[in-house]
Every structure is written in C-alpha cells, then in structure tokens.
Amino acid sequence: MKSRKNVSSSNMLSLNSLLILFFLIFILFFSSVNAQPPFQTVESTGSYLIVEVPVIETQYQNQEFEYHAHVYNASDGTYVSNTAVWCVIHIYEPVEGEHIVEANMTPKADNDFDLEYSVEGGNFTTIGQYSGIVTCGVAGVDGYQGWGGFFEWPFYVTTSGRSGISNIALIIILIVTIYAITFISFFGRNVPLTAISGMFMAFFGVWIIQNGLVIYRDTLTNYFGYITIGIGSMLALWAIIEWIGDNF
Secondary structure, eight states: OOOHHHHHHHHHHHHHHHHHHHHHHHHHHHHHHHOOOOOOOEEEOTTTEEEEOOOOSEEETTOOEEEEEEEEETTTOOBOOTTTEEEEEEEEOTTTOOEEEEEEOEEOTTOSSOEEEEEOGGGOOSOEEEEEEEEEEEOSOTTOTTOEEEEEEEEEEESSSOOOGGGHHHHHHHHHHHHHHHHHHHHTTOHHHHHHHHHHHHHHHHHHHHHOBTTBOSHHHHHHHHHHHHHHHHHHHHHHHHHHHHHO
C-alpha cells in the first residue's frame, strides 16, 4: 500500500503537469487570437488612377467610423490633389447585401491628399461581414480628364471589435482548462497551485471584460468575466491564507 506521502507527491506531480499544459494552451490561445489573416483587396487603376483606402478589418458594432481615401497617378505614383478628384463611398450590409451608404467623401482640411467620410454607427447594427467600395474620378482638370478608379474591401462588424470566429474551439478548451485546474487544485488542497491558478483565473476574467470572447463583447460576456474574477480571487485568497497559516 502506498503511503499518504507518496500519494500526495503523485497528486502534486499530476497537478503540476496540468498546470504546464494549461500555460502551453494559454500561450497558443493568445498567439492565435492576436494573429489576423490578411484580407484580399481589389484595386483598380481604371484610367490611370490608383485609389487606396486604409483597411480596418474589424469594427465595433453600432460605432461611428471614419473612412479615408487617397488617390494616385498610376503612371508615376504621385498623389492627385483631393480638391481635383471626387470620391463616392458605398457600404453594403451582410444579410441581404443592401446598399446602406452612398455618399460623397470630402477633402480633409489640413492636407492636400486625404478624402474622408464618417459613417454613423446606426449603419452597423448587424454583426457580420460587410463590403465597401470607394469609386473616384477626375473632371475638369487638364491632363486628368475622364480618369477614374476604385477600391473594394470586405470588413467585419462585431460586438468586441475583433474577428476570429475560427478560434472558438480553442477558447472553449482554454476556459474549461482554467476552471478545471483551479477547482482540481482547490479540492485536492494543493495550496500553491490553487494560488497560482486562482490568480491566473482572475486575470483571465479581466481580459474577458476588456476584450470579450471571440467576436462577442456584451453584458453576458461581462457577467462571465466578473464571475471568473470573483471565483479566481476568492480561491487565490483562500490559498494564500492557508499558506500563511501553515508557515507562520
């Protein structure tokens, strides 16, 4: 029959192995969430104009967003003055492809090359993939008569301002692992591991409140974050008190 000391050492080794596995999963999670695949965009030189729009891949739901466009001469790469061109922005929503925005962009007052237009947050109520197109042209300017071009790009609208729905399985595994290690160490009365995993659990709860879960960031994810912080903090505090009581 194994002694109590040997059984305790075996349990400690098993829990420590779980902790190592947990940290590896956590590192993999953050590297996967923060790495976003690049969008493929479509550019057109049209009649010798290149239109460029800075692409933000993911936007917040119901939040106003300001779009910008620059126009260049395709033959030599020099920019065309924003007072010499006209640009129209088009936005299409994700459910039925409805044309929700069609508006003239205006020259930016403090430079000679930027055109801009702010789209109200009420146009971004639906979560999903939207599409934008900016078309530009020149009229009445010597040397540019009839020139034009366009830029097309997709973008996502989410409650969290983040994309990456493909990471949902990894996130679920991470959450289950955090809770499992914390509770196993607590009920196994592994004081050091409970303190570490409890503090890590509280940290993860703060991260959930600030960033949401995958594409979701709302009241429900906030509640889950607060619950995670509460459980992790209480268990870590218990472990610290137990450790102090055992050593002092």
